Amino acid sequence: MSNKPTAAAIPGNTIGRLSLYRRLLQELLAQGTRQVYSHQLARLAVSTPSQVRRDLMTIGFSGSPRRGYTISELLANIEGLLARSIETSVALVGVGNLGRAILAYYANRQPVRFAAAFDRAPEKTGRILHGCRCYPVSEMAEVIAREQIHVGVIAVPAAEAQGVADQLVLAGVRGILNFAPVRLHVPAGLYVEHVDLMMALDKVAYYAHQQVEQQDSSR
Amino acid sequence: MSNKPTAAAIPGNTIGRLSLYRRLLQELLAQGTRQVYSHQLARLAVSTPSQVRRDLMTIGFSGSPRRGYTISELLANIEGLLARSIETSVALVGVGNLGRAILAYYANRQPVRFAAAFDRAPEKTGRILHGCRCYPVSEMAEVIAREQIHVGVIAVPAAEAQGVADQLVLAGVRGILNFAPVRLHVPAGLYVEHVDLMMALDKVAYYAHQQVEQQDSSR
DNA sequence: TTTTGTGAATCGATTCACAGCG
DNA sequence: CGCTGTGAATCGATTCACAAAA
Structure with missing residues (x-):
């Protein structure tokens, strides 16, 4: 303060x-x-x-x-x-369609390293995707501490997002990038960035439609 | 005007x-x-x-x-x-990791319908993914006109994004949702929304790091 | 009471416009 | 000259604060 x-x-x-x-x-x-x-x-x-x-x-x-x-x-x-002292280590939670696309997107780019991924489904853990090892969520706290991870990326269904955020906060993460379509409650001072795909598409659809209507009404 | x-x-x-x-x-x-x-x-x-x-x-x-x-x-x-008169018909361009995740994400949600997908790679065309037929890019103009598509979603590599945007504009699209990490130039009046994943992660990493530094310096 | 609806104040971000420099 | 650096003006979005309603 x-x-x-x-x-x-x-x-x-x-x-x-x-x-x-x-x-x-x-x-x-x-x-x-x-x-x-x-x-x-x-x-x-x-x-x-x-x-x-x-x-x-x-x-x-x-x-x-x-x-x-x-x-x-x-x-x-x-x-x-942007990339202060060292590379930022990042954890992904949720290795579904979106999670895997996110891993592929960021893979070996820029000064950000995905140090771990987590998923509930046992068949997804143990694998290595795009150079990133996948752990069960139960090991989250331990791995985040060990790998000095400061940032969490949430790509789980809406209903699970707040629970995952709580775990990440407890594990000591300082910033969260959230892809789930809910707003997260986190302690003050912690940074959260929301990527809301539904909102993004709604905005485009709204303005695109408005265009069409204006065009029509001017005939 | x-x-x-x-x-x-x-x-x-x-x-x-x-x-x-x-x-x-x-x-x-x-x-x-x-x-x-x-x-x-x-x-x-x-x-x-x-x-x-x-x-x-x-x-x-x-x-x-x-x-x-x-x-x-x-x-x-x-x-x-948000959803004026009718459902908005949307076209996806780029059926890679991210494109498929986007299709899965929006599949049968809300008042938005993915009416077509386009990709350059011939092995991807002809398939149906999440209820959405995949066409070769050469048929873009024709399909967009036939299906009354007003919104395009771009999920191609950065180098191809502007070219795809030009094609979409030519085909009559009124709004674009762009996932490629470049800014698009489009005619005035057309709406473009950028979802820049790199930027989003950079922001979180920056503020998370700042947190850590403030914490360290207060010891 | 409690909560809405809203003018006014505030806050923040962008743009203007121009002095100063090479 | 054309360009940078920046105070001042503007624009837009959020918050305050309070009258009106039930």
Whole structure:
């Protein structure tokens, strides 16, 4: 409550965009580009030059009016910020369709490592999927402590999600990424990010329909 | 540009929460509950009573100070708003790990119907997955027109996403849900929702780490 | 009482607009 | 010049606070 973190808290939206910039910058660097202007990065991110400059200002990064931003430096800066000291170890709970797709998606990408997966079904435990060993949920606390896991990813049915979240919190996880279509209750200070696929599709369907209706009514 | 839609545009955040309320209300109704107060709905949604009341005000729904909101009426109202006239027909492009998980996730839920899936790989076409027929991408325009599809879901690798988006737009889709880790450029007025899994995990990892650091520095 | 409906205040995020620099 | 860095303005979303209703 009373201690001031080294850096001022950076808003979630900004962190999200930095994650995007990182990927774009990695790609630019791989193409051999060395410098980038805010308007170029903005175009790639489908954003505005102002937004890009504001974000870089937020993390205290400076460019030069003449040459723009040096990609290698900026990238190192963002990577240092997002992936602090060491790689983040992550645990997946729920090895169903979605869980396996998530493992495949993140497999050997970026500075995040899936150190363990958990599932209730005995036929799924003991296997290794995408380099990630699958344990029974009963071993969750033990494995999370041993592997120094700070982040949990929940991909279980809605009815089980809160119970799993409670176990993860008890096991000492500090952040949760939740794919189940319920909102989780967690102790204050713990970070939860919800990926709600139903909500996402509902939003698209709503605005797509609205488009169609406006078009129709203008005939 | 110049025509006024029947209802004033509802902000995306509000639509998202309405999608959540719908699920919560369906559950309450299934449990036999008839009425609900804003503070009860807020607790389920991990939100505030003010927020709930404001959202319902936005869609023009009224309750009674004594009895709260009548669940069946509210639900009908939200469902009518989200799922306009008819069911929304959706097309999936990219039947990989993630694409299949998405199909399984949405299968026979809610008022959204996956009317077609597309993939480049010939060995995937012709099959039926979760009640959804898989076509070669070359037939995209034809099938989308025939099935009256207004929404496209993109689950292809990053490098192919923009090309697929262009095809969907050409085929007449009005909204896109994009799971590929790139931002899409689409004509103005078309709605795009990004689900960026890398960004989501980066955010959780960042804040989880920050937690750990604050804890360490306070010792 | 308790709870709704809502104008007003607040908070946060984005955009503007321009001084300063190379 | 064209670009960055940034204070100020704007825009949007959330929360407050209280009158009205039952």
